[in-house]
Amino acid sequence: MDRPFAIRAHGITKSFGDVVALDHIDLEVGRGRIxxxxxxxxxxxxxLLGLLLGLATADGGRLEILGTRVERALATPRGVAGFVDGPGLYPSLTARQNLAALAALGGHDASPAAVGGALDEVGLTEVADDRTRGFSLGMRQRLGLAAALLGRPRLLVLDEPSNGxxxxxxxxxxxVLNRLAEQGTGIVLSSHRMDDLEALCSEVTILATGRVVxxxxxxxxxxxxxxxxxxxxTSDPEAAGRLAEDTAGIRVVGATGVRPDARTLVVHAPVPALDALVDRLVRAGVALRELTPVxxxxxxAFLALTEPREAVR
Known part of the structure; x- marks a missing residue:
């Protein structure tokens, strides 16, 4: 049986005047997936994030969220939470007061136990009674996540949650995000940070000029x-350099480091050629101390897919 979908979107279009922001977008996100x-x-x-959160309506296409077709703004089913362009907070209120107010507005549990639990889950208990006007960007992002958690979301939509x-x-x-996914929550995570995507996501959709690439x-x-x-x-940069130059598919780009015995080679190679070089280094008794992509x-891959295209919005 197919995994239930938190999101199924087909042929989604959205324009602002003459500017095409989304051009026939397809997107499927399974429940329990990031x-x-x-x-x-x-x-x-x-x-796209705004459409998923019900902040706008698509011009065309079909959008289903948590099994419900969405055809107008503010019509997403219960169980959808998140934020775009940072969470909206009341700067004159404390973190605890913000969550209580947001929970009440959303029809969620606004009890001290629920609010305190959400603050604890995102690691803000110690600043719960501080006014949010003094919060750093990172603290605001974590408070926005806490607000989303109050609704026990089945779909969580987050825009750059690791900012700051x-x-x-x-x-x-x-x-927190991994635990939510394990409990069955579908999560859409928008980020410019490739390390965040690599650490958290099993699947990724890349957009360029409003299209899925x-x-x-x-x-x-x-x-x-x-x-x-x-x-x-390596333990012997000179020997490593000779072996690299003699290995098919590898090109020595350069070397860094001021001491000859501590130089780091930079080589250009596909993975199979790199594997062959590592094998030759081991056989030659040259210790490999670090091997990392620049x-x-x-x-x-992201750069290769998006650099040739010109952004429109």
């Missing part, structure tokens, strides 16, 4: 990166 949404500025991501987060805060938010498993997208530049740090495979 689906990434990426694209350059002006690709149409914000417009330090490493500990980002790890905390990632943990890729949609599918993250692994399949990364495979399209083909040959990449890699940093190669640009991640996902980011390389």
């Amino acid at each position: 689906h990434g949404l990426a694209g350059p500025n002006g690709a149409g991501k914000t417009t 987060l330090d490493p500990a805060g980002k790890q905390h938010v990632h943990g 890729f949609s599918g498993p993250l692994d399949e997208l990364a495979d399209r990166g083909r040959a990449l530049d890699y940093r190669l740090l 640009v991640s495979p996902l980011e390389a």
